[in-house]
Amino acid sequence: MLSQQHEFREHLEFEAERLNLPMPTEEQVEDGFDKLDENDDGKLSPQELKDAMKEYQGKEMLNKADAAFDGFDTNKDGILNMASVD
Numbered sequence: 001m002l003s004q005q006h007e008f009r010e011h012l013e014f015e016a017e018r019l020n021l022p023m024p025t026e027e028q029v030e031d032g033f034d035k036l037d038e039n040d041d042g043k044l045s046p047q048e049l050k051d052a053m054k055e056y057q058g059k060e061m062l063n064k065a066d067a068a069f070d071g072f073d074t075n076k077d078g079i080l081n082m083a084s085v086d
């Protein structure tokens with residue numbers, strides 16, 4: 001395993017622990033790394049990392065929005081109305 005990939009895995013494991021998620025498997029680490037390594041040089045540049053973080057945070061925001069929606073949608077009809085917000 002490349003040293004950058006190793007660092008990447010440590011970072012993923014740190015995040016997984018912080019967010020209470022299951023530890024990433026070897027396969028997930030390699031897939032994730034390959035996905036982030038856009039020019040396929042086996043290294044993550046600061047720009048590639050930044051793009052990845054942006055995408056990750058974007059997804060986190062969407063997950064939070066979903067969770068918030070579920071919280072507000074008390075009658076679980078899939079839409080928010082004044083009664084749900086109340």
Ligand SMILES: [Ca+2]
Pocket residue numbers: 037038039040041042043044045048
């Ligand atoms: Ca790269």
